[in-house]
Amino acid sequence: MSNEEKMVNGQWSMVNVKIGIIGSGSMGSGIAQVAATAGHEVYLYDNNPAALTKAREKLLKILNRLVEKGRMTDPEAKAIFGRIYYMDNLSAFGDCGMIIEAIIENLDIKKKVFQNLESIVPEDCILASNTSSLSIASIAGALEKPSRVIGIHFFNPAPLMKLVEIIPAIQTDKNVLDYSKSMIDSWGKLTVLAKDTPGFIVNRIARPFYGESIRILEEGVADVATIDWAMKEIGGFRMGPFELMDYIGNDVNYTVTETVFKAFFYDPRYKPSFTQKRLSEAGYHGRKAGKGYYDYSENAEKRAPNTDKVLGQKIVDRVVVMLINEAIDALFLNIASAEDIETAMTKGVNYPKGLLAWAEGKGLENCLAQLDDLYDLYREDRYRASPLLRKKVKESANNLMI
Ligand SMILES: NC(=O)c1ccc[n+]([C@@H]2O[C@H](COP(=O)([O-])OP(=O)(O)OC[C@H]3O[C@@H](n4cnc5c(N)ncnc54)[C@H](O)[C@@H]3O)[C@@H](O)[C@H]2O)c1
Numbered sequence: 001m002s003n004e005e006k007m008v009n010g011q012w013s014m015v016n017v018k019i020g021i022i023g024s025g026s027m028g029s030g031i032a033q034v035a036a037t038a039g040h041e042v043y044l045y046d047n048n049p050a051a052l053t054k055a056r057e058k059l060l061k062i063l064n065r066l067v068e069k070g071r072m073t074d075p076e077a078k079a080i081f082g083r084i085y086y087m088d089n090l091s092a093f094g095d096c097g098m099i100i101e102a103i104i105e106n107l108d109i110k111k112k113v114f115q116n117l118e119s120i121v122p123e124d125c126i127l128a129s130n131t132s133s134l135s136i137a138s139i140a141g142a143l144e145k146p147s148r149v150i151g152i153h154f155f156n157p158a159p160l161m162k163l164v165e166i167i168p169a170i171q172t173d174k175n176v177l178d179y180s181k182s183m184i185d186s187w188g189k190l191t192v193l194a195k196d197t198p199g200f201i202v203n204r205i206a207r208p209f210y211g212e213s214i215r216i217l218e219e220g221v222a223d224v225a226t227i228d229w230a231m232k233e234i235g236g237f238r239m240g241p242f243e244l245m246d247y248i249g250n251d252v253n254y255t256v257t258e259t260v261f262k263a264f265f266y267d268p269r270y271k272p273s274f275t276q277k278r279l280s281e282a283g284y285h286g287r288k289a290g291k292g293y294y295d296y297s298e299n300a301e302k303r304a305p306n307t308d309k310v311l312g313q314k315i316v317d318r319v320v321v322m323l324i325n326e327a328i329d330a331l332f333l334n335i336a337s338a339e340d341i342e343t344a345m346t347k348g349v350n351y352p353k354g355l356l357a358w359a360e361g362k363g364l365e366n367c368l369a370q371l372d373d374l375y376d377l378y379r380e381d382r383y384r385a386s387p388l389l390r391k392k393v394k395e396s397a398n399n400l401m402i
Helices: 026-037 049-068 074-082 091-095 107-118 136-141 174-186 207-218 224-234 241-248 250-263 274-282 309-332 338-348 355-362 364-378 387-394
Strands: 018-022 042-045 084-087 096-101 126-129 149-154 163-168 190-193
Touching: 018 026, 026 042, 026 049, 026 074, 026 084, 026 096, 026 149, 042 091, 049 074, 049 084, 074 084, 084 091, 091 096, 096 107, 107 126, 107 136, 126 174, 136 149, 149 174, 163 174, 163 338, 174 190, 190 338, 207 224, 207 241, 207 250, 207 274, 207 309, 224 241, 224 309, 241 250, 250 274, 309 338, 309 355, 309 364, 309 387, 338 355, 355 364, 364 387
Parallel strands: 018 042, 018 096, 042 084, 096 126, 126 149, 163 190
Antiparallel strands: 149 163
């Protein structure tokens, strides 16, 4: 990024910056579409030629559909398509001002890819990773110039999901952070700032949505259809936890859960479940496998939920208070600001309310009492209340949003 590119009429002007994307799978191809729609020339590289062809065909289909629906004109669609160059080598990446890596979630492979890029890209090119779970500091630590490395975490599908988490590593230069944030904001995204810790904001705070629901299932309190019904109809969530896990893939969701558990030095709060492990091992991966928590075969019988409102409320209260506790603890540990925590959960995973506002609405004292009841019953660290919640209640305060 030269000075000319940075400032035009006192404003950041970034559209001339060429964006390089490594990996043309689900995320890379979506991010390429976003950057090209914002007016950038994009170089999209993948080491698998079939993935490049697939990405190109997929984008063509998406753009045609957008034209058919009247969301953009044909010339606009053609211009976006024409700004993406599908590359089977990295030679053109010497022109890029920012690289976003979206390859397989493997630390050693990511490190090698970035080390190789260091010898190709300009000195001031930003190197960003779209990793969901790896430490940005560890990627940066493998490079000669770690100060230009940052996490830029999009959500799937990237063109539709507004939220992007920006994660500076301890080595990241402040200018790199400011520039990256302005760049992604200029693409029409909503950025939040997250500390470089496992799961960042969304994938950390959302763990109990799955984990606590599975515990409720394992204990025989209710079946999957009932828990999903309660979370949607009473809790106001768009999808039930089991429907969502089947949609994400039980293999993928299990791997994320296990990764987060290990990354938190085996904190029992994030302990995976045997139920999910067995589904994953059995190949019951969810929708894509035709079987998961639900049976997706053609003639499968749809299970009816137990629509007892008292039971439903009990389920929602237990899952929501665990989510609230995670959100308060993330605030306590300065993972993100209160405002960014609320934005992340409402825009990244479409929760019906921000969890901190939800806690205030329920009353902090009630939240603490509920968590302490669970803790007393189970005597498991999993149910320990965040010190911030306990402190607020001790001070008779009911505000988390400062
Ligand atoms: N899928 C999601 O919901 C999601 C959401 C946010 C972040 N992420 C993260 O984004 C990254 C990519 O995920 P995805 O779902 O798009 O994966 P994907 O499997 O759809 O795509 C990965 C692509 O990277 C390519 N690739 C692998 N190794 C490569 C290498 N050495 N050089 C060049 N290309 C290589 C593969 O050929 C493939 O096309 C991961 O780090 C993942 O954790 C995924």
